[in-house]
Amino acid sequence: MSKVTCDIGMSVDGFVAGPHQSRQDPLGVGAERLHRWMFEQPDANAEAIAKITAAGAFIMGRNMFGADRGEWDLDWTGWWGEEPPYHAPVFVLAHRPRASVPMKGGTTFHFVTDGIEAALTRAREGGVATATRRSPAARTR
Numbered sequence: 001m002s003k004v005t006c007d008i009g010m011s012v013d014g015f016v017a018g019p020h021q022s023r024q025d026p027l028g029v030g031a032e033r034l035h036r037w038m039f040e041q042p043d044a045n046a047e048a049i050a051k052i053t054a055a056g057a058f059i060m061g062r063n064m065f066g067a068d069r070g071e072w073d074l075d076w077t078g079w080w081g082e083e084p085p086y087h088a089p090v091f092v093l094a095h096r097p098r099a100s101v102p103m104k105g106g107t108t109f110h111f112v113t114d115g116i117e118a119a120l121t122r123a124r125e126g127g128v129a130t131a132t133r134r135s136p137a138a139r140t141r
Helices: 032-040 048-053 116-126
Strands: 002-006 055-059 089-093 108-112 130-134
Touching: 002 116, 055 116, 089 116
Parallel strands: 002 130, 055 089, 055 130, 089 108
Antiparallel strands: none
16 A cells, blocks of 8 residues: 655645736745745755655645646646656546646656546556645746
8 A cells, every 4th residue: 555645835824825826926926935945055955855745746736737727838848847756657637638747867757637536546546646736936047
């Protein structure tokens, strides 16, 4: 049986993102402050960051993959550039189907339209499953 963990960055008052998410503000307006420890001191936090990205598979919501609503922008491949930090299968919960998007470094985004249980089953089949809502700003800078 695989191990399932959940990783989420949250403020003490319960916020994980700010309002008005967009491509310019992946976490919403002002919310990067919550996650800046990862970006401003990556060497000091290398162990924590490594644990976050050490899973054999990941599950994320569509908003973590991109800010667009409605139909897919098929040119959009996520916040992270050509080589996302996952290096494993990523199952994106979505309402609309989309073909899988393979990326450099072993990450492939798979879009799951039949719910979290189906995504979890697929993630478990691919290795250790991690249900995560990490920062979309955790992209390559």
